[in-house]
Amino acid sequence: MRSKIVLALGLVGVPLLLRNLYVILFNLPDEMEQGPVYRIFYYHLPAFFAATLCYTTAMVCSILYLVKKSARYDAIAMACTEVGLAFAAVNLITGMFWGRISWGIWWAWDPRLTWALICWLVYFGYLMLRKAIDDPTERAKNAGVLSIFAYVSVAITWKAIEWWRTQHPGPVLSIRTGEQRIDPAMEQMLYVNTLALATLAAIFVITRLRQEEVQREIDALRRYAHAL
Amino acid sequence: MDERNITFMFYGLAVAWGILAVYAVLLGLREQDLKKQLETLKKMVEEKK
Numbered sequence: 001m002r003s004k005i006v007l008a009l010g011l012v013g014v015p016l017l018l019r020n021l022y023v024i025l026f027n028l029p030d031e032m033e034q035g036p037v038y039r040i041f042y043y044h045l046p047a048f049f050a051a052t053l054c055y056t057t058a059m060v061c062s063i064l065y066l067v068k069k070s071a072r073y074d075a076i077a078m079a080c081t082e083v084g085l086a087f088a089a090v091n092l093i094t095g096m097f098w099g100r101i102s103w104g105i106w107w108a109w110d111p112r113l114t115w116a117l118i119c120w121l122v123y124f125g126y127l128m129l130r131k132a133i134d135d136p137t138e139r140a141k142n143a144g145v146l147s148i149f150a151y152v153s154v155a156i157t158w159k160a161i162e163w164w165r166t167q168h169p170g171p172v173l174s175i176r177t178g179e180q181r182i183d184p185a186m187e188q189m190l191y192v193n194t195l196a197l198a199t200l201a202a203i204f205v206i207t208r209l210r211q212e213e214v215q216r217e218i219d220a221l222r223r224y225a226h227a228l
Numbered sequence: 229m230d231e232r233n234i235t236f237m238f239y240g241l242a243v244a245w246g247i248l249a250v251y252a253v254l255l256g257l258r259e260q261d262l263k264k265q266l267e268t269l270k271k272m273v274e275e276k277k
Contacts, residue, residue: 035233036233043241225276
């Protein structure tokens, strides 16, 4: 059943990603002030949304784990966090390439960028913590608590462009600002590519979740083999 | 300036696709490794029984 879902998501997501790449490169015009480099935004922003979606799911599943004590929720939280880290890395690094041209520097310690980096490091720490604890129940409990606290950094990263005056551009999407600040065709492509990257993230999460379940089966078999 | 602008656009897009491709490959490699480990363990348990 899960393989069929992955296949269906792949059949939708991969062609959509390729179609979007074509439209981004050949159909959409250059931005008036930034030139062609603005096209990085079509991956920078959707990757941020995909990562935020993953972190949010991880936080919700961590709460569910702590309430219901079901290992399945812990596995989903772990899978979402790892996939979220990959998309957050895309967000951070593509932003650096854009910044190099638009600002003349690779990095600025402004609140948005700094919090995005802190957020990445905290979730990387979450994965390290999981590796450091052998007992599955202790691991899930500690990781669950960390995942909930780590989500504060996601919320601050999200709001940083509203709370502080940052070098990073402010909100541009009409769903957030309530007014049209960028060309509707460009905004539409941001949404469509967010959908494509979110589909890819879902494929990654399902695959990683399956691997985590196999890993747990391996651990159980090891204990059983040891007891024989 | 324009040439650098286009070059960095391609770098940015290549990095985005590159990171996701590398992650997909790592997932694939981990999948293979886990399958091997599971098969080996199952055989070992059967033999011990």
